[in-house]
Amino acid sequence: MRDFDNWAASARNQHGQLSGLAGTSAAGGQYAIQLPQDVEPPAGREPEAAYAGIREPIAYSAELTGWPPRVLTIAGSDSGGGAGIQADLKTCQELGVFGMSAITAVTSQNSRGVHAVYPMQEEAVLSQIDAVLGDIGAHAVKTGMLYSSDIVKSVASKLDAYGIRKLVVDPVLVAKDGSPLFRRDAVNALRDELLPRALVATPNLPEACELLGMEESAIRSVSDMMEAANMLLRFGPKYVLLKGGHLEDEAFRGLAIDVLAGGDRLAGTEPLTLSGPRIATRHTHGTGCSTAAAIAAYLARGFEMEHAARAAKCFVAAAIARAVPLGGGIGSLWHAAHREPAHGLQ
Numbered sequence: 001m002r003d004f005d006n007w008a009a010s011a012r013n014q015h016g017q018l019s020g021l022a023g024t025s026a027a028g029g030q031y032a033i034q035l036p037q038d039v040e041p042p043a044g045r046e047p048e049a050a051y052a053g054i055r056e057p058i059a060y061s062a063e064l065t066g067w068p069p070r071v072l073t074i075a076g077s078d079s080g081g082g083a084g085i086q087a088d089l090k091t092c093q094e095l096g097v098f099g100m101s102a103i104t105a106v107t108s109q110n111s112r113g114v115h116a117v118y119p120m121q122e123e124a125v126l127s128q129i130d131a132v133l134g135d136i137g138a139h140a141v142k143t144g145m146l147y148s149s150d151i152v153k154s155v156a157s158k159l160d161a162y163g164i165r166k167l168v169v170d171p172v173l174v175a176k177d178g179s180p181l182f183r184r185d186a187v188n189a190l191r192d193e194l195l196p197r198a199l200v201a202t203p204n205l206p207e208a209c210e211l212l213g214m215e216e217s218a219i220r221s222v223s224d225m226m227e228a229a230n231m232l233l234r235f236g237p238k239y240v241l242l243k244g245g246h247l248e249d250e251a252f253r254g255l256a257i258d259v260l261a262g263g264d265r266l267a268g269t270e271p272l273t274l275s276g277p278r279i280a281t282r283h284t285h286g287t288g289c290s291t292a293a294a295i296a297a298y299l300a301r302g303f304e305m306e307h308a309a310r311a312a313k314c315f316v317a318a319a320i321a322r323a324v325p326l327g328g329g330i331g332s333l334w335h336a337a338h339r340e341p342a343h344g345l346q
């Protein structure tokens with residue numbers, strides 16, 4: 001049986017979209033994923049008519065108005081379509097947000113790995129950002145593969161110049177196959193120049209270790225994750241979402257756990273754990289990019305961070321559960337999973 005056939009049930013909400021998915025987790029148990037449900041519009045604001053098919057109403061951010069909400073992703077291109085710019089734009093479209101891009105590097109990549117990286121000139125990256133932000137504007141910006149310290153530094157000051165407040169920094173360092181997507185010199189720039197400007201940073205475990213100067217597999221438990229997330233806050237992002245896709249903690253077998261630290265509401269308290277079923281598949285190319293892009297999309301739509309992180313996790317979980325095993329290696333997420341027809345549930 002293929003991974004994506006492994007579904008027991010799903011359900012549609014009143015808009016005809018999936019509101020819940022269920023299947024068998026990596027630990028062999030049954031699971032159900034609850035996708036975000038309808039929420040009431042904030043007082044005095046009605047959902048736009050054009051958004052009748054989308055679950056949550058739009059609450060525009062104060063600094064930029066106009067329909068539709070927009071996200072700029074500054075990242076690398078993945079020719080295989082699963083990660084990078086391609087994953088980000090698919091995520092934006094699925095979540096009802098207008099996606100725009102500034103490409104930092106072109107990668108020749110497929111399910112088996114990264115064959116080549118062709119970095120863009122710094123000037124070309126900045127020119128793309130100017131073209132987008134100088135005209136169309138963005139409610140939120142997401143960064144992914146930035147490649148070199150020069151690109152990191154100039155992107156950071158460019159975002160300052162445009163007063164970007166909702167900045168999601170995904171500190172992409174290596175691809176799933178272990179190929180480097182960053183020059184070594186860029187790690188310090190990322191930590192010192194970009195993290196302090198981020199509303200949220202979304203490292204995975206190896207990236208967190210690298211940023212903290214720890215050995216690669218130093219984070220081994222959920223309590224290690226909480227400690228690491230708190231330590232990463234010291235670099236200046238308002239929130240840290242530490243993604244636990246790589247966690248091998250026997251106590252939490254069968255679960256995919258992330259940790260959200262920071263923000264005013266959580267100040268002085270333990271970080272939140274966001275947990276969901278660990279789906280039994282190896283086809284997870286693009287999970288990290290899609291998570292950060294989904295957070296940016298939800299932030300652009302006016303969600304608070306905690307709600308955005310939870311909604312993004314649900315969206316990505318559905319996309320993992322329906323991942324497409326294309327190519328001979330690690331297949332990619334299916335971003336449209338959240339709107340697929342019901343399977344087997346009346």
Ligand SMILES: Nc1ncnc2c1ncn2[C@@H]1O[C@H](COP(=O)(O)OP(=O)(O)OP(=O)(O)O)[C@@H](O)[C@H]1O
Nearest residue numbers: 204243244245246256257277278279286287288291
């Ligand atoms: N098998 C899985 N089942 C369910 N959720 C998963 C699974 N693997 C990862 N996730 C979730 O996907 C999101 C991305 O986490 P992950 O740690 O894989 O990011 P990443 O390593 O940056 O991804 P990538 O390797 O694509 O860059 C997190 O919310 C994580 O909990």
Ligand SMILES: Cc1ncc(COP(=O)(O)O)c(N)n1
Nearest residue numbers: 076077083084175176285286
């Ligand atoms: C252009 C680009 N950006 C990011 C990733 C990380 O994604 P993954 O770890 O799933 O390969 C990637 N492979 N390629």
